[in-house]
Amino acid sequence: MRHWLTGTWSVLAKDLQLEFRTRYALNLLLMFVVTSVFVVALGIGRGAVTPGVKAGLLWIVVFFSASIGLGRSFVSEEEAGTSLILRMNVRGSMVYVGKLAFNYLLLLAVDLVATLSFSLLLELDVARAGLLALVLAVGSLGLAGATTLLSAIIARAANRGPLLPVLAFPTLFPLLMTVVPASLAALEGGGAWDAAAGDLRVMIAFAGTVITGSVLLFDYIWED
Amino acid sequence: MSSPTRVGRYRLIRNVILAWMTAVILAAFLIDIPRINILEHTARNLFFHVPMWFTMMSAVLVSAVHSVQYLRRESPLSDIRALQAARVGFAFGVLGLITGIAWAKFTWYVGTDVWWNFDPRQTMAALQLVIYGAYFVLRTAFDDPERRARVSAAYNLFAALTVPFLLYVVPRQLTSLHPGADGNPAFSDITAPEMRLVFYPAVIGFIGLFWILYTQRVRLAAIRLRLAGDAES
Numbered sequence: 530m531r532h533w534l535t536g537t538w539s540v541l542a543k544d545l546q547l548e549f550r551t552r553y554a555l556n557l558l559l560m561f562v563v564t565s566v567f568v569v570a571l572g573i574g575r576g577a578v579t580p581g582v583k584a585g586l587l588w589i590v591v592f593f594s595a596s597i598g599l600g601r602s603f604v605s606e607e608e609a610g611t612s613l614i615l616r617m618n619v620r621g622s623m624v625y626v627g628k629l630a631f632n633y634l635l636l637l638a639v640d641l642v643a644t645l646s647f648s649l650l651l652e653l654d655v656a657r658a659g660l661l662a663l664v665l666a667v668g669s670l671g672l673a674g675a676t677t678l679l680s681a682i683i684a685r686a687a688n689r690g691p692l693l694p695v696l697a698f699p700t701l702f703p704l705l706m707t708v709v710p711a712s713l714a715a716l717e718g719g720g721a722w723d724a725a726a727g728d729l730r731v732m733i734a735f736a737g738t739v740i741t742g743s744v745l746l747f748d749y750i751w752e753d
Numbered sequence: 754m755s756s757p758t759r760v761g762r763y764r765l766i767r768n769v770i771l772a773w774m775t776a777v778i779l780a781a782f783l784i785d786i787p788r789i790n791i792l793e794h795t796a797r798n799l800f801f802h803v804p805m806w807f808t809m810m811s812a813v814l815v816s817a818v819h820s821v822q823y824l825r826r827e828s829p830l831s832d833i834r835a836l837q838a839a840r841v842g843f844a845f846g847v848l849g850l851i852t853g854i855a856w857a858k859f860t861w862y863v864g865t866d867v868w869w870n871f872d873p874r875q876t877m878a879a880l881q882l883v884i885y886g887a888y889f890v891l892r893t894a895f896d897d898p899e900r901r902a903r904v905s906a907a908y909n910l911f912a913a914l915t916v917p918f919l920l921y922v923v924p925r926q927l928t929s930l931h932p933g934a935d936g937n938p939a940f941s942d943i944t945a946p947e948m949r950l951v952f953y954p955a956v957i958g959f960i961g962l963f964w965i966l967y968t969q970r971v972r973l974a975a976i977r978l979r980l981a982g983d984a985e986s
Contacts, residue, residue: 678911685904686894695890696908699883703918731922735915742914746907749824753900 536619540627558598570650584712600693603684621748633673640665656718668708671736678743770961804959805849812842820906832902837970873923884912
């Protein structure tokens with residue numbers, strides 16, 4: 530167990546170190562979030578937008594950011610030719626969980642910036658900030674779990690292209706259908722925690738299932 | 754499949770299924786069914802729409818089982834089976850969706866402009882079709898057949914993990930008009946006994962039809978694999 534944690538941590542630490550050197554992924558993601566929130570705000574115009582639409586748009590921005598920004602995590606290893614070194618030094622599950630942790634941190638930054646720019650540009654009135662933060666944190670865990678495995682899949686493909694959204698969105702439907710109503714409950718207040726309890730349970734179960742399944746399937750994708 | 758007795762047996766089963774399906778289709782259009790307001794003769798769609806879905810669900814199961822088999826044994830034949838089951842299942846799913854949309858338009862949504870209305874079962878079926886669409890696209894992104902087989906088997910199983918969540922999520926947010934859902938009367942309560950005499954044989958016939966199409970495609974792909982070294986070249 531201790532050995533496994535050290536291996537996982539070394540994968541995460543390596544990614545963090547590389548990221549702090551260039552800040553490529555972080556800058557790319559944050560620029561994507563900010564520009565797409567601008568696109569949403571300008572596209573909607575000056576009409577009144579209901580909280581339900583705002584919750585949906587917030588998650589659409591997060592989903593697209595994840596499917597665009599997190600796709601690089603394994604592709605960059607293939608491009609640099611370093612995946613063989615990873616394969617030799619650590620087990621597949623360590624690589625998956627280390628990359629998942631890194632992607633999750635990136636996604637939390639995305640959540641923060643998306644929520645802030647939504648409240649700035651689209652007047653996002655949050656009645657239950659704690660609930661919204663929890664929904665974003667748990668929802669993003671499932672999102673990161675799925676996109677990490679799928680980005681490992683596209684890194685193995687010969688024609689990568691914009692494959693990740695195509696692969697990811699069908700598997701994320703159940704997540705989208707729970708995070709949006711739960712976020713809406715957080716925006717509207719009232720008995721929000723009770724209203725979101727069922728959705729939160731599904732989100733936790735989804736994250737658990739996706740991550741467990743990914744750990745089991747990852748070796749088949751990762752090893753040659 | 755080379756020995757003459759096996760070929761003969763295969764042809765016999767195939768011909769029985771084709772004769773069976775012919776009888777089912779004739780009966781589906783010709784038997785006398787109770788005439789119910791709005792439903793009228795569209796009730797005959799029961800003999801096509803519902804068996805198509807049962808067939809697609811069987812195909813999804815066959816495909817997933819062979820994906821597991823591939824990851825365990827790495828036999829190219831398992832990859833061929835998983836792909837062909839998905840392809841034939843996809844075709845049945847599209848047909849089931851079309852017959853369902855047309856049926857709903859002229860019964861549930863009669864007098865409105867609605868064609869599509871996120872009914873839970875409709876949503877889940879559409880999702881399974883989208884997953885298979887992504888699976889087919891993913892397969893075309895590989896050059897190396899072995900890697901394609903392994904990675905797409907993993908994707909097939911990963912996507913299958915997420916589908917059961919919809920069983921819980923979707924009905925909470927959308928109400929269903931399908932029989933047996935949301936307190937609607939169950940299939941067995943609203944279906945006339947004489948219709949069941951055609952419905953159950955239709956289910957068997959459509960699954961048999963799937964079996965014919967599936968085995969033929971598997972054999973064709975196996976021949977391609979033997980001749981060209983790759984089933985999809």
